[in-house]
Amino acid sequence: MMFWFAYTGMYKNQLQELAQRSCSNLPAYACHREGPDHAPRFKATVTFNGEVFESPNYCGNLRQAEHAAAEVALNTLARRGPSQSLAARILVSSYSVSVFISSSPFFCCGMRTL
Numbered sequence: 001m002m003f004w005f006a007y008t009g010m011y012k013n014q015l016q017e018l019a020q021r022s023c024s025n026l027p028a029y030a031c032h033r034e035g036p037d038h039a040p041r042f043k044a045t046v047t048f049n050g051e052v053f054e055s056p057n058y059c060g061n062l063r064q065a066e067h068a069a070a071e072v073a074l075n076t077l078a079r080r081g082p083s084q085s086l087a088a089r090i091l092v093s094s095y096s097v098s099v100f101i102s103s104s105p106f107f108c109c110g111m112r113t114l
Contacts, residue, residue, distance in 0.1 A: 012070045018074070028048075029045070031062055043065055046070055053073035
């Protein structure tokens with residue numbers, strides 16, 4: 001069930017958006033480089049919510065390796081489904097925003113304007 005990312009590609013962006021929605025720390029990427037200077041290969045890991053996810057293969061550049069690691073993270077998290085703590089953090093975050101908006105001076109006559 002892939003409910004928190006609807007389109008393919010841009011996995012790094014999607015993982016960052018998930019972190020922001022769930023009030024988690026932003027993903028942190030680490031890279032391993034090997035090979036000669038004229039033909040380097042990269043493998044990346046991403047740490048998200050205390051877990052480390054690794055790109056499955058070596059890639060031709062750093063961006064591809066980080067993208068592959070983020071894809072592994074999102075696919076793993078999607079297979080698990082939402083955790084209770086993750087869902088609770090999203091609800092608390094949403095509630096906090098709605099309380100802020102409703103007490104804002106820009107909230108007038110039942111209309112929320114930002």
